[in-house]
Amino acid sequence: MVAALTVGTRVLALVILGIGAIVGLAMAVAGAGQAFGVHGWIVLIYCLVIAWRVMLQLDAPEPSPSRLRSYYDDPIKMGVVLTMAWAIVGMGFGVWVAYLLAYPDLRYDAAWTGFGRLRPVHTTGIIFGFGGTALITTSFHVMQRTSRARLAGEFTPWFVLLGYQLFVILAISGYLMGINQSKEYAEAEWYADLWLLVVWITYFTLYIRTLARRAEPHIYVANWYYLSFILIVGVLHIFNNVALPVSWSGSRSYILWSGVQDAMMQWWYGHNAVAFFLTSGFLGMLYYYLPKRAARPIYSYRLSILSFWGITFFYVWVGSHHLHYTALPQWVQTLGMTFSIMLLVPSWATAANALLTLNGAWHKVRDDATLRFMMVAAIFYGMATFEGSFLAIRGVNALSHYTDWTIAHVHVGTLGWNAILIFGAIYALVPVIWRRERMWSPRLVEWHFWLAVAGTVIYVFSMWNSGILQGLMWRTYNDAGTLQYSFIDTVMAMHPYYMGRAVGGTIYMIGMLIGCVNIWMTIRKAPEAGYLRDMPKTPAGDADDRRVPAE
Amino acid sequence: MDVSHDTLVVIAKTVGLFLLIAMFLAAVVYAFWPSKKAKFDRAARSVLDDEDGPCR
Numbered sequence: 244m245v246a247a248l249t250v251g252t253r254v255l256a257l258v259i260l261g262i263g264a265i266v267g268l269a270m271a272v273a274g275a276g277q278a279f280g281v282h283g284w285i286v287l288i289y290c291l292v293i294a295w296r297v298m299l300q301l302d303a304p305e306p307s308p309s310r311l312r313s314y315y316d317d318p319i320k321m322g323v324v325l326t327m328a329w330a331i332v333g334m335g336f337g338v339w340v341a342y343l344l345a346y347p348d349l350r351y352d353a354a355w356t357g358f359g360r361l362r363p364v365h366t367t368g369i370i371f372g373f374g375g376t377a378l379i380t381t382s383f384h385v386m387q388r389t390s391r392a393r394l395a396g397e398f399t400p401w402f403v404l405l406g407y408q409l410f411v412i413l414a415i416s417g418y419l420m421g422i423n424q425s426k427e428y429a430e431a432e433w434y435a436d437l438w439l440l441v442v443w444i445t446y447f448t449l450y451i452r453t454l455a456r457r458a459e460p461h462i463y464v465a466n467w468y469y470l471s472f473i474l475i476v477g478v479l480h481i482f483n484n485v486a487l488p489v490s491w492s493g494s495r496s497y498i499l500w501s502g503v504q505d506a507m508m509q510w511w512y513g514h515n516a517v518a519f520f521l522t523s524g525f526l527g528m529l530y531y532y533l534p535k536r537a538a539r540p541i542y543s544y545r546l547s548i549l550s551f552w553g554i555t556f557f558y559v560w561v562g563s564h565h566l567h568y569t570a571l572p573q574w575v576q577t578l579g580m581t582f583s584i585m586l587l588v589p590s591w592a593t594a595a596n597a598l599l600t601l602n603g604a605w606h607k608v609r610d611d612a613t614l615r616f617m618m619v620a621a622i623f624y625g626m627a628t629f630e631g632s633f634l635a636i637r638g639v640n641a642l643s644h645y646t647d648w649t650i651a652h653v654h655v656g657t658l659g660w661n662a663i664l665i666f667g668a669i670y671a672l673v674p675v676i677w678r679r680e681r682m683w684s685p686r687l688v689e690w691h692f693w694l695a696v697a698g699t700v701i702y703v704f705s706m707w708n709s710g711i712l713q714g715l716m717w718r719t720y721n722d723a724g725t726l727q728y729s730f731i732d733t734v735m736a737m738h739p740y741y742m743g744r745a746v747g748g749t750i751y752m753i754g755m756l757i758g759c760v761n762i763w764m765t766i767r768k769a770p771e772a773g774y775l776r777d778m779p780k781t782p783a784g785d786a787d788d789r790r791v792p793a794e
Numbered sequence: 795m796d797v798s799h800d801t802l803v804v805i806a807k808t809v810g811l812f813l814l815i816a817m818f819l820a821a822v823v824y825a826f827w828p829s830k831k832a833k834f835d836r837a838a839r840s841v842l843d844d845e846d847g848p849c850r
Contacts, residue, residue, distance in 0.1 A: 388841065388845070393849055461836070465841075531841060545825040549825045556814070
């Protein structure tokens with residue numbers, strides 16, 4: 244992969260990595276003896292390892308200029324592997340936490356194995372590690388194909404992909420050491436946040452520059468969704484992390500907002516992380532890979548535009564539904580609730596648009612597990628958005644909030660919609676990128692599909708039961724007008740469902756591991772397609788078209 | 795600068811309401827403008843066969 248870069252780019256990479264290593268060393272020295280210093284070492288080692296990889300091939304010959312006339316897929320390959328690696332980390336910690344809740348003895352008395360430290364490792368590993376890397380990877384693919392243009396630059400895609408990995412590594416290792424600014428889904432401290440900002444702005448400019456090179460007159464709608472994801476997540480990230488560090492040599496910082504304003508800012512961020520990270524970006528994925536795999540254009544392109552603006556403008560208002568019955572003014576809560584309910588319209592329009600695209604191609608859904616992944620993801624998307632609007636209603640929230648019902652809802656979204664869509668997209672993407680005829684084993688894709696669906700259903704039904712039971716027990720009064728159940732009664736009642744959840748998660752994880760094996764074997768063993776599909780065919784034949792199939 | 799709750803409510807119920815309606819109408823008009831149909835149809839089909847380039 245390094246050999247495909249120009250010598251100038253390799254030197255540039257070494258310079259940037261050298262600066263990174265110096266910053267890491269400075270952090271390690273300044274924060275010696277603290278967790279901040281450990282982060283310095285992590286930065287230093289990360290930069291040195293990549294620099295070593297670059298050095299190994301520093302003297303390789305310059306790549307052929309004809310490469311500039313084909314798509315740039317090397318970062319996508321790396322991104323696919325990293326996505327699955329994060330799936331193992333994120334889901335592994337998730338399964339551990341699930342068993343830990345069912346059997347609290349699994350802590351082994353270490354500081355870092357407490358629920359409070361493991362839980363953000365799971366959420367960040369899944370949302371930012373697995374989901375974020377999948378978004379970056381697929382966006383590199385989608386932006387090139389829909390623009391009929393090569394990525395703008397050969398250095399920036401690597402900077403974005405690998406820089407983002409460093410952010411997630413810093414975040415997760417920090418939680419285990421107790422570095423946490425106590426904002427849900429924004430737990431990383433100030434220096435990791437600043438680094439993410441640099442990476443994110445580079446990502447946005449890379450996207451815009453690639454679109455500017457496009458050969459297509461119209462910007463395909465999937466790009467709109469990806470762009471709204473990048474732009475709005477950037478804005479949210481800035482506003483929710485305006486913090487003042489206590490010192491340059493420590494991890495602690497204080498957020499600028501205080502009291503209820505901080506809570507409002509946090510949930511404006513928190514819900515829109517769901518909205519633009521886990522919805523908008525993933526809809527971009529859906530709008531590209533579903534029509535592509537079904538070989539049918541999207542049912543209504545106009546509806547996709549209309550629901551884009553609906554989703555974008557409604558979602559930014561709904562964050563306050565996380566703060567029902569709090570110090571937040573009642574009218575702000577009602578505003579969030581109202582927009583949450585209205586949001587159902589564009590959400591279901593989108594789900595319907597996806598499913599109607601498949602209308603007339605159901606035989607393909609039956610035969611092709613990859614397409615079935617995407618179809619089921621669209622169904623779970625419809626379910627999750629319905630449930631979300633429902634739970635945002637103040638009266639329903641009174642029962643559901645702080646119970647496992649929320650956990651059930653979140654996992655309908657992450658397991659059923661996000662992860663299943665990622666798997667569908669990856670199974671569609673891998674053979675294309677590695678120039679294979681198909682995945683190594685379609686039967687294993689089939690196994691993965693059914694394990695993923697079974698795992699999701701078991702998980703979600705366990706948590707629905709647990710959550711509603713918990714909520715009802717909390718509000719049951721006896722004849723004397725006092726609470727019927729003590730808190731420990733509710734915990735005992737939830738135990739069987741916690742075991743069910745752990746089993747569902749384990750099944751889901753096994754399916755994912757089968758997927759990893761299949762992807763690995765596809766890269767290594769699957770039969771090669773007999774041609775290079777992204778090379779332009781020119782009359783002169785001056786591109787590398789020796790393997791263009793004879794008609 | 796002190797903005798009272800009442801002022802905000804008035805703004806939300808007047809400017810805010812009409813701004814959102816205007817944005818909604820703009821999106822509808824853009825999406826359903828008759829002469830754009832051919833362009834959108836072409837865009838929807840453009841992703842089906844994009845591995846062959848041309849690529850710039």
